[in-house]
Amino acid sequence: MSVTVYFLVNGYGNLKHEIVDPDLCTLCGACETACPVNAISITADRNYQLFDCSENFDSCSICHEVCPHTAPNLDEAFKELSSAPYSLPGIGRFLTIRTARSNFEDIRHITRSGGVAAALSICGIETGLVDAVVSSETKNLDDMPTPQKFKIPMVTDYLPSMLNVEFHPAAVAKAYDSVVKGYTRSRVAFIGLPCHMTALRKLQLFGHKSSEPLGFLISRFCLWNPQSMKAFSSLLRAKGVQLDTIDEINLGDSIRLKSDVNAFDIPLAEIWECIREGCRICMDFTGAFSDVSVGRVEGISKDWSVLIVRTKKGEELVERAEREGYLESANLPHAAEVGIRSIAFRKKALAKQEVYESKRGVMAPGAFEIMERCIP
């Protein structure tokens, strides 16, 4: 059994020591949202303390507890998910896994990935299951700030243009907080990355007021985020890759990106140099803490996505979307199942290598072991 050791530091100290100083923060904004005295600020590229909170709030550990990369509450945050009957290596627990796409051709065309997240969001809003969706703004990769700005559509017309984005680190919890407090929405769907899902589950468990109206957590598959969008996009450009044409992805010793007409193999070492430190030790490819996960891998037909339903709540949304004609689904082709398992497994193996062998990769005490149990 692993032993979790905490340093005897008050306030922001543990978070700073375990996550911020080793550069493992992925800028999700959960700590900023949860801090009761507004002592933390997340800017485009860093997390910093506005004032020393320990002077007036000496036993507070909230920011450390809600961070998706720390151990506290991680086991508990996974509890609801752990009753799902099935599990695949590197993917976590689930109720069903299949392939799906939006029934609307224009949405499929805009999103290039079957438009499943869009279909679920539109269905949610139009049938009253949700009253707002939090997602990232779609932008040209070169102009994209890190973290990205969030948009909060409450009517469906704005949704599709926001959903065609694959790389979106963003201060999600903050966006979530503002939709609840600023717009007083009470049933919010959230589309984000696996680490966002973990952060929101932790906020929910912690009983933070912004997490009460948590509607549905929809996770994208995530194969890391770049430290700098500019450096990443110039690497892709040098290889001749236009990211918005990429339909399939695979991961071995290189990353294989496939469009309709081309396939590009980029050595992993070159990509690795561009990846955020916090992402290098992330083992979650599909969003194991979500209600529903969506993404594309090799082996799936064009304009379809893999759809993993993990919770009863997720199942309710997906069934409603199918019943009311927003979404269609089919059995997952064997090749696609092999594709997801192989990427998920490889991502996890690389994270382990980074944590156990590289001097750079240090994980908050206990968190990596708990994650390994959640995503065996």
Ligand code: SF4
């Ligand atoms: S990952 Fe999120 S919760 Fe953790 S330190 Fe960074 S912004 Fe805060």
Ligand code: SF4
């Ligand atoms: S690799 Fe993990 S930590 Fe990084 S953005 Fe993706 S889900 Fe978040």
